[in-house]
Amino acid sequence: MFEDMTFEYILQRMLSRVPNNIDKREGSMIYDALAPAAAELAQMYVDLYFLEDRIYADTATGEDLTRRAAERGINRKSATKAIRKGIFIGNNDVSFNVPIGSRFSGDDLNYMVIEKITDGEFKLECETAGEVGNSYIGQLLPIEYISGLVSATLADILIPGEDEESDESLRKRYFDNLDSQAFGGNIADYKQKVNSLNGVGGVKVFPVWNGGGTVKLVIIDSTYNKPSQVLIDEVQTAVDPVENQGEGYGFAPIGHVVTVEGATEIIIDIESNITFQSGYVWADVKLGVENVINEYFAELKQEWADVENIVVRISQLETRILNVPGVMDIQNTKINGVAQNLVLNNVEIPILGEVTAI
Secondary structure, eight states: OOTTOOHHHHHHHHHHTSOTTSOOSTTSHHHHHHHHHHHHHHHHHHHHHHHHHHHSTTTOOHHHHHHHHHTTTOOOOOOBOOEEEEEEEEGGGOBOOOOTTOEEEETTEEEEEEEEEETTEEEEEESSOSGGGGTOOEEOEESSOOTTEEEEEEEEEEEOOBOSOOHHHHHHHHHHHHHSOOOTTOHHHHHHHHHTSTTEEEEEEEETBTBTTEEEEEEEETTSSOOOHHHHHHHHHHHSOGGGTTTTSSSSOTTOEEEEEEOEEEEEEEEEEEEEOTTOOHHHHHHHHHHHHHHHHHHHHHHGGGSSSOEEOHHHHHHHHHTSTTEEEEEEEEETTBSSOEEOOTTEEEEEEEEEEO
16 A cells, blocks of 8 residues: 655655746755655554554454454453363372372473372363473472382373464464454353363364254364363353253353263274385384375364364375385375275264385
């Protein structure tokens, strides 16, 4: 809109308004008086150009996008802390109950015990917000001495930690909200509210799945994997608590009996006839092949909530495997023993099993 408003154009326009019987050459009094004003006006138009991008949701970023989305009641998700399972053993390999509030360290991160699950198993909250709290699995060391404790291990991710929501994620939620009106327990309403819960990466809504008034929600966690039972239970409580189902104690409308379940993992074995480049054998390329397949599966799982069915395609597998160093050619690829694409049902997500080169 303002591309033509350059310093030269503005200055020439200003000089054109000065009578020709006055000296307007560069270095003249009138030229030197108008040039600084033209430069400031040109800078103003540059600022207006960038301001235009800041006011529209499709080009706004950072705080500008946050404020634009907030006008629709859509708030940027803050970073959240990972909730993990800790396993504690005392003398004679007996389960050990550590005090609530105990703090442990592992891999440069600290974790605090917040709740007992069962004897020897506790929920721990990472003290650092973000996805960083999801990565470490292994031995924990108590920050303060605990008498009788022999070993402490950080195990499963119960509720994944999340980084602050990205601009693209927030932008997508903003436009999704505009495209489908969320109201009173319709599908769009359930999607919007469930996706806003900590640890949830996507949801599929199945209305009247078991008769009138019933709703099934199938969720995936924010790492795009099968959610833990802890996360499922928290979502169930937020939507429609089991002890008061249908009574409106969650955000589900009165009369809606809601069941929350997790996505189902399907193990997928891949078999291919691979020709290796000179000097390479299967052991040299196996890890690379597994990595590209896992990357492909990760992309599919990120799309899970927005598609009816995930399709694992042989063409995609072969294209990606061909890019692995050491692979010259690939053919006769089979998925779970069958030489055709695999169509998962609407609640299934792929998990890589065995990869075999023949």
